[in-house]
Amino acid sequence: MKIIRISVFLLGIALVAGFVSPVGADEGNLRIGVVDLQTVGQQYNRYRAAVKALEDKKAQLQSVVDSEEKEVLALIDSLEKVRATASDEELKKKREEIQARDQDLREFVTRTNIQFRNELDSLQVQIRAEIEDVVASIAKERKLDLVLEKGMLIFSSEALEITNEVVAELNRRHPAKGTSVSSGNAPSVAPTAFPSASQPAVGSGHWPFR
Numbered sequence: 001m002k003i004i005r006i007s008v009f010l011l012g013i014a015l016v017a018g019f020v021s022p023v024g025a026d027e028g029n030l031r032i033g034v035v036d037l038q039t040v041g042q043q044y045n046r047y048r049a050a051v052k053a054l055e056d057k058k059a060q061l062q063s064v065v066d067s068e069e070k071e072v073l074a075l076i077d078s079l080e081k082v083r084a085t086a087s088d089e090e091l092k093k094k095r096e097e098i099q100a101r102d103q104d105l106r107e108f109v110t111r112t113n114i115q116f117r118n119e120l121d122s123l124q125v126q127i128r129a130e131i132e133d134v135v136a137s138i139a140k141e142r143k144l145d146l147v148l149e150k151g152m153l154i155f156s157s158e159a160l161e162i163t164n165e166v167v168a169e170l171n172r173r174h175p176a177k178g179t180s181v182s183s184g185n186a187p188s189v190a191p192t193a194f195p196s197a198s199q200p201a202v203g204s205g206h207w208p209f210r
Contacts, residue, residue, distance in 0.1 A: 031144045032160055033142065033148070034150050034156045034163070035135060035147060035161075035162055036150040036151070036161075036163040037150070040163060044174075045175070046175065047123075050123050051120075054116060054119060057116075065105065065109065068101070068105055072102070072105075075098055075101075079091070079094045082094075131166070134170050135162075135166055137169070138162055138165050138166060138169065139162075142162070150163070
């Protein structure tokens with residue numbers, strides 16, 4: 001599973017020559033901590049579980065779309081087989097059925113993609129708030145003046161690291177057990193459509209998390 005990097009509001013960025021102290025250094029100097037948000041995202045169990053829940057739901061709905069694809073492809077094949085012998089009225093009815101199911105599937109995919117994107121955005125906002133709260137608590141406890149994101153730095157001493165503390169506290173405060181993702185108004189029944197060959201509406205590129 002690809003871990004989505006979380007962008008967390010930094011408490012500030014400063015380059016202070018001669019006045020920067022690592023965590024636990026003497027008072028009177030600027031006290032700085034560093035947190036690796038990529039590592040936090042990879043090791044925060046509740047976040048990982050929530051993303052997996054979204055992935056599993058996406059896979060389930062994708063299987064519904066794939067099944068509908070096969071059914072309508074069969075309709076298209078049957079239309080081709082009778083094209084030479086069927087009446088104009090019969091051909092018209094078959095085309096209208098295929099077009100209706102095509103439209104239904106397009107709308108199904110669009111609604112589902114919007115919903116998944118909204119759920120992921122909501123999850124990231126919530127996770128961001130949880131991380132900020134924990135970072136602020138640790139910074140206050142350790143009397144830090146500044147906490148920087150490791151990915152923004154060219155170099156940082158291991159003595160400045162508070163990443164492990166952040167991960168441990170997040171997992172303590174927000175255990176993954178019982179994690180769930182709001183289903184909202186997720187479509188749970190099969191659509192009735194298939195996109196046209198020239199403009200396919202289904203495919204991995206239309207789904208988030210890939």
